[in-house]
Amino acid sequence: MNQSNGPRPFDVEAIRRDFPILKREVRPGVPLVYLDNAATSQKPVQVLAEITRFYRDHNANIHRGVHTLSMEATELYENARQTVATFINAPDPRGIVFTRNVTESINLVAHGWARKYLHEGDEVVLTEIEHHSNIVPWQILRDERGIVLKFIPMLPDGTLDLDYARTAIGPRTKLVSVTAMSNALGTIVPVADIVAMAKEHGAKVLVDAAQQVPHMPSDVQALGCDFFAFTGHKMLAPFGIGVLWAPVELLDAMGPFLGGGDMILTVTLEQSTWNEVPHKFEAGTPNVGGVVALAAAVDYLSSLGMEAVRAHERELVDYALRRLGDVPGVTIFGPPDADQRGGVVSFDLEGVHPHDVGQVLDSRGVAVRTGHHCAQPVMAALNVPATARASFYIYNTTDEVDALVAAVEETSRYFGGVSV
Amino acid sequence: MSERNGPAARGAIAGGPQQSESLLDDLYKDIILDHYRNPRNRGSLGAARTCFAEGANPLCGDQITIEVTLDGDRIEQVQFDGQGCSISQASASMMTDYVKGKTVEEARGAAGAFQRMMTSGEPPEEDLGDIEALSGVAKFPVRVKCASLSWKTLEQALLARGAEAQATVTTDERSAR
Numbered sequence: 001m002n003q004s005n006g007p008r009p010f011d012v013e014a015i016r017r018d019f020p021i022l023k024r025e026v027r028p029g030v031p032l033v034y035l036d037n038a039a040t041s042q043k044p045v046q047v048l049a050e051i052t053r054f055y056r057d058h059n060a061n062i063h064r065g066v067h068t069l070s071m072e073a074t075e076l077y078e079n080a081r082q083t084v085a086t087f088i089n090a091p092d093p094r095g096i097v098f099t100r101n102v103t104e105s106i107n108l109v110a111h112g113w114a115r116k117y118l119h120e121g122d123e124v125v126l127t128e129i130e131h132h133s134n135i136v137p138w139q140i141l142r143d144e145r146g147i148v149l150k151f152i153p154m155l156p157d158g159t160l161d162l163d164y165a166r167t168a169i170g171p172r173t174k175l176v177s178v179t180a181m182s183n184a185l186g187t188i189v190p191v192a193d194i195v196a197m198a199k200e201h202g203a204k205v206l207v208d209a210a211q212q213v214p215h216m217p218s219d220v221q222a223l224g225c226d227f228f229a230f231t232g233h234k235m236l237a238p239f240g241i242g243v244l245w246a247p248v249e250l251l252d253a254m255g256p257f258l259g260g261g262d263m264i265l266t267v268t269l270e271q272s273t274w275n276e277v278p279h280k281f282e283a284g285t286p287n288v289g290g291v292v293a294l295a296a297a298v299d300y301l302s303s304l305g306m307e308a309v310r311a312h313e314r315e316l317v318d319y320a321l322r323r324l325g326d327v328p329g330v331t332i333f334g335p336p337d338a339d340q341r342g343g344v345v346s347f348d349l350e351g352v353h354p355h356d357v358g359q360v361l362d363s364r365g366v367a368v369r370t371g372h373h374c375a376q377p378v379m380a381a382l383n384v385p386a387t388a389r390a391s392f393y394i395y396n397t398t399d400e401v402d403a404l405v406a407a408v409e410e411t412s413r414y415f416g417g418v419s420v
Numbered sequence: 421m422s423e424r425n426g427p428a429a430r431g432a433i434a435g436g437p438q439q440s441e442s443l444l445d446d447l448y449k450d451i452i453l454d455h456y457r458n459p460r461n462r463g464s465l466g467a468a469r470t471c472f473a474e475g476a477n478p479l480c481g482d483q484i485t486i487e488v489t490l491d492g493d494r495i496e497q498v499q500f501d502g503q504g505c506s507i508s509q510a511s512a513s514m515m516t517d518y519v520k521g522k523t524v525e526e527a528r529g530a531a532g533a534f535q536r537m538m539t540s541g542e543p544p545e546e547d548l549g550d551i552e553a554l555s556g557v558a559k560f561p562v563r564v565k566c567a568s569l570s571w572k573t574l575e576q577a578l579l580a581r582g583a584e585a586q587a588t589v590t591t592d593e594r595s596a597r
Contacts (some may be wrong), residue, residue: 027443291583352506353504353505354505355480355504355566356448356508359447360469370480371481372481385503416453
């Protein structure tokens with residue numbers, strides 16, 4: 001692993017040179033303007049090289065065999081665990097469980113912890129701005145166990161109703177599961193305040209940090225949460241590698257999730273005993289190449305410094321809010337203040353369906369997400385079927401925001417100000 | 421419905437690469453935008469309906485209701501209502517125009533011809549009139565579901581024949597955040 005010796009200067013043009021895909025054209029003469037980073041980030045050459053290096057030089061299965069390659073692969077895998085732990089200031093690398101994605105991380109908590117400890121009438125508090133991955137596992141558990149789900153509502157500006165949260169979180173609350181940042185609107189949630197409310201009543205807190213860890217500093221100890229989930233592919237790493245962090249004692253006390261190889265200590269035909277954490281939760285051959293690449297991605301972000309990453313995105317979103325907000329017919333959803341918003345701008349263009357917006361933008365090379373962003377309750381609360389969403393990352397520029405704005409203006413002209 | 425600019429405004433996209441413009445114009449042909457701006461047979465038949473169905477592409481938020489008044493085996497009246505992208509709404513408008521007055525069998529035949537056009541991108545084997553303009557949608561696989569929604573919903577309505585039926589057409593959109 002290339003541990004950095006200190007932050008490198010935040011030079012967007014230099015950063016862009018690390019991402020060959022940003023040089024491509026989506027069609028001849030139409031350069032890519034990639035603004036769909038909340039869905040997934042692009043990958044720098046440093047991460048791609050690490051994937052290649054692993055498979056070319058060290059590929060072997062881990063935690064087995066005494067041969068050299070297996071030992072090298074195991075060492076790379078376990079060193080990556082330490083790298084990831086350091087990145088979120090986890091006190092013990094054994095608290096890092098590698099999963100496929102945030103969905104799997106949350107399902108792991110629902111199976112391993114909630115099924116063991118929650119009973120009929122126990123309350124789980126969620127919010128209206130959650131991604132479906134932080135709603136559906138709890139609905140399944142509700143139907144199975146008779147737990148009660150409560151939802152902290154979204155206010156019209158896309159922030160959460162914390163007054164309601166104070167009344168909803170009470171003695172029956174066993175878990176508060178909340179996103180750190182809305183993927184649909186970019187709302188930065190005051191998670192520390194919610195953790196404080198939960199701790200008053202001894203409830204556990206799960207943080208869906210899928211949109212936080214890639215974009216701003218993360219410190220699980222300072223946050224004081226119990227579960228913390230994020231995914232690699234939104235932070236420069238490949239698909240299929242996610243993380244669940246929890247304190248080692250909590251992981252120890254949980255039941256298993258998937259059963260199979262590597263998660264066991266002993267197996268007889270009658271019964272099995274579980275391996276120690278985190279291996280208890282890493283059944284089967286894991287995504288070793290993905291884990292190694294995630295560590296390379298963490299190294300890349302650490303070399304920039306997450307404060308600098310956040311400052312860059314804050315500047316971009318502030319600029320985008322002003323520029324896009326000036327386009328006639330555009331409605332921007334979510335907090336108006338860039339301090340309360342990550343690098344996400346979800347918007348509507350009057351009289352043009354978001355899919356049509358996305359189509360015209362694509363013709364200009366501008367890649368945005370259109371649809372409900374796996375957050376249908378947010379769309380329902382906003383009373384829109386879908387939105388168009390631009391989302392930024394370390395390599396985006398104000399010129400690209402200008403390209404977005406120009407393409408939205410063209411969309412408006414193309415559809416001739418239709419109002420249906 | 422307001423039109424601040426006419427279809428001429430499409431020239432406004434000029435100045436960009438020619439290829440993108442023509443690609444876009446393949447999808448958004450004038451006749452399609454016209455049906456989008458001025459939908460035909462939009463509304464409800466109320467008590468006069470003899471069968472109806474609801475269709476939705478939940479992932480993109482397209483919703484459509486198709487109501488039909490059958491006179492024996494003939495589609496005497498057909499209306500649609502709903503919301504969605506230009507392709508889904510224009511396709512519904514064109515579909516209702518086309519099937520009005522046709523028999524159930526003829527409408528089903530047209531639905532089949534439409535689906536084959538969506539798959540192949542070739543002009544339909546049966547003369548579907550304006551609907552042929554939607555053949556360009558085949559080049560945009562994610563939009564095929566938008567164009568097909570009204571036809572699939574119509575087929576469900578005709579199957580229902582008086583009973584209430586719900587058709588749910590899904591799209592290919594993935595659940596990425």
